[in-house]
Amino acid sequence: MISSMEDLILAALVVLFVSCAIRYALHRPSDCFPPGPPRVPLLGSYPFLLALNYHHLHRAAAKLSERYGSKLVGLHLGPLPAIIVNDHETVREVLQRGEFDGRPDLFLARLRDEHYARRGIFFTDGDSWREQRKFFLKTLHEYGFGRRNDAVEQDLQAGLVELIALLKDGPQHEHERAVVDEKTGYALCPQVFFALFSNVMLRMLTATRLEREDQAVLFDVGKCSLAFHRQGDDYGLALSYIPWIRHLLPGFSRYKVLRDVNRKANGVIRSLAEKCEQTYNEDDIRCFIDAYIREIRLNGNKQTSGSDVFGFEYDQLIIGCADFLVPAFSAIPAKLGLILQRLVAHPSVVEKMYPELEQHVGQSRLPLLDDRAQLPYCEAVVREALRIDTLVPSGIPHVATVDTQLAGFHIPKGTLVINGLDYANHQEDVFPEPHTFRPERFLNAEGKLSLELDRSLPFGAGKRVCAGETFARNALFLTVATLVHQFTFTMEHTPDPAHHLTGVIRTAPDFTIKFSPR
Numbered sequence: 001m002i003s004s005m006e007d008l009i010l011a012a013l014v015v016l017f018v019s020c021a022i023r024y025a026l027h028r029p030s031d032c033f034p035p036g037p038p039r040v041p042l043l044g045s046y047p048f049l050l051a052l053n054y055h056h057l058h059r060a061a062a063k064l065s066e067r068y069g070s071k072l073v074g075l076h077l078g079p080l081p082a083i084i085v086n087d088h089e090t091v092r093e094v095l096q097r098g099e100f101d102g103r104p105d106l107f108l109a110r111l112r113d114e115h116y117a118r119r120g121i122f123f124t125d126g127d128s129w130r131e132q133r134k135f136f137l138k139t140l141h142e143y144g145f146g147r148r149n150d151a152v153e154q155d156l157q158a159g160l161v162e163l164i165a166l167l168k169d170g171p172q173h174e175h176e177r178a179v180v181d182e183k184t185g186y187a188l189c190p191q192v193f194f195a196l197f198s199n200v201m202l203r204m205l206t207a208t209r210l211e212r213e214d215q216a217v218l219f220d221v222g223k224c225s226l227a228f229h230r231q232g233d234d235y236g237l238a239l240s241y242i243p244w245i246r247h248l249l250p251g252f253s254r255y256k257v258l259r260d261v262n263r264k265a266n267g268v269i270r271s272l273a274e275k276c277e278q279t280y281n282e283d284d285i286r287c288f289i290d291a292y293i294r295e296i297r298l299n300g301n302k303q304t305s306g307s308d309v310f311g312f313e314y315d316q317l318i319i320g321c322a323d324f325l326v327p328a329f330s331a332i333p334a335k336l337g338l339i340l341q342r343l344v345a346h347p348s349v350v351e352k353m354y355p356e357l358e359q360h361v362g363q364s365r366l367p368l369l370d371d372r373a374q375l376p377y378c379e380a381v382v383r384e385a386l387r388i389d390t391l392v393p394s395g396i397p398h399v400a401t402v403d404t405q406l407a408g409f410h411i412p413k414g415t416l417v418i419n420g421l422d423y424a425n426h427q428e429d430v431f432p433e434p435h436t437f438r439p440e441r442f443l444n445a446e447g448k449l450s451l452e453l454d455r456s457l458p459f460g461a462g463k464r465v466c467a468g469e470t471f472a473r474n475a476l477f478l479t480v481a482t483l484v485h486q487f488t489f490t491m492e493h494t495p496d497p498a499h500h501l502t503g504v505i506r507t508a509p510d511f512t513i514k515f516s517p518r
């Protein structure tokens with residue numbers, strides 16, 4: 001009798017446990033939440049994404065869209081509700097609507113800061129984000145960032161002249177020997193471009209440009225920056241959602257390497273800021289950092305409202321500068337690597353670019369940004385490369401700041417919103433034959449570049465659009481045009497986009513390429 005009672009209680013407990021587990025797994029954050037996979041404790045739906053495509057979570061998300069027959073997939077990343085938007089029009093809508101301008105509080109972002117605080121622009125929101133973004137962009141603009149500016153263009157040109165000399169005449173310094181093989185002339189990509197764009201950014205931030213012999217530090221920080229970009233994943237790693245995993249598994253969770261590379265890069269930025277401070281003169285504001293120091297001295301005690309309350313202060317300056325230096329160190333070089341691989345795989349494209357350059361630029365000088373209007377095919381090549389190998393496949397996560405509706409679904413406040421930029425840039429009804437590299441798709445019947453035809457979203461859009469879009473587009477155009485004007489390219493193996501790596505950004509695995517002078 002007793003034993004059958006015990007069996008009954010046990011059976012009831014098992015039923016209760018199983019029904020709780022099922023309810024937990026199938027929980028939806030709202031009555032009308034987009035369909036998607038179940039969740040498990042702690043990790044949310046991460047294991048299902050990893051099982052579908054361990055290395056490329058945006059491709060796993062595309063499979064989920066197919067499986068659930070829905071352009072919006074609803075799931076959990078760790079404990080947080082999230083939606084992934086896999087539709088061009090809806091991504092555009094999200095990017096334009098202010099209620100999706102929030103950023104989630106990710107540990108991946110916090111570990112960039114010495115005190116694990118949310119600082120800078122990339123990963124903050126609310127008043128602090130608005131205030132810092134406005135100050136950075138307005139002030140950097142005065143030093144030539146984000147617009148046509150002779151000094152910035154001359155810096156870029158000077159860097160390109162140095163790069164051409166390095167590739168034609170060979171390395172002269174130890175740090176150059178690490179990226180260009182003296183005997184074979186093969187260059188390591190994307191590392192060979194580490195100094196090119198960061199040096200331009202450095203002048204705007206610190207009023208200093210480093211000469212070739214002093215550029216070792218740029219190659220060192222470039223390595224850290226690339227490691228940060230490669231170590232993440234589309235959605236910020238499980239480490240972002242269950243940060244305590246770092247205490248159990250510091251290596252596997254990637255905490256250690258991410259913390260180390262950020263500390264190293266921030267240390268260099270801090271020493272640059274200290275140098276500016278030592279020679280600071282309020283009657284001679286030489287650069288962005290001087291202007292920020294002035295702001296700290298004038299308004300440093302005013303704090304912004306929000307969860308992390310800082311206003312203008314030194315640590316904010318460091319992370320803010322990192323927000324602009326890290327992409328210059330490694331996002332543009334990584335993109336350049338992807339473009340060069342496309343050019344090697346499509347020699348017929350280079351055969352069309354060169355005559356255009358020969359006709360409009362000639363042999364006596366290098367291409368300039370002023371030539372851009374006369375070089376529509378070259379411009380279309382860069383645009384098509386930005387579309388086809390979308391650098392940030394899932395954008396940077398947004399967050400809904402209020403309860404709202406999207407595409408007929410109810411999205412509760414606090415839901416992460418992941419924009420499937422790679423998905424949108426390969427949507428067949430917007431870009432026919434989306435996986436074919438075809439720059440002509442952006443040219444009209446007269447062979448002119450048509451911006452209306454370019455509906456791609458490599459930089460996002462709206463209020464959170466990439467703060468470096470104009471700088472990156474100018475830098476990529478000038479560099480690609482100059483390299484095609486000066487060199488032909490060969491690689492030992494035909495590059496294959498299937499080998500790309502997905503981290504915070506897409507990169508090609510390190511590769512070597514030979515630049516042969518024309």
Ligand code: HEM
Nearest residue numbers: 121122324327328335391392396459460464466467468472
């Ligand atoms: C080919 C190069 C680049 C691409 C494709 C790219 C793409 C992106 C994307 C997709 C975002 C997220 C937009 C969103 O949240 O919806 C972003 C944000 C951002 N980018 Fe870029 N980026 C590039 C280069 C740069 C450069 C060179 C800089 C600075 C020098 C830069 C600075 C930023 C900043 C500060 C943000 C955060 C904006 C905010 O949250 O308000 N990016 N970028």
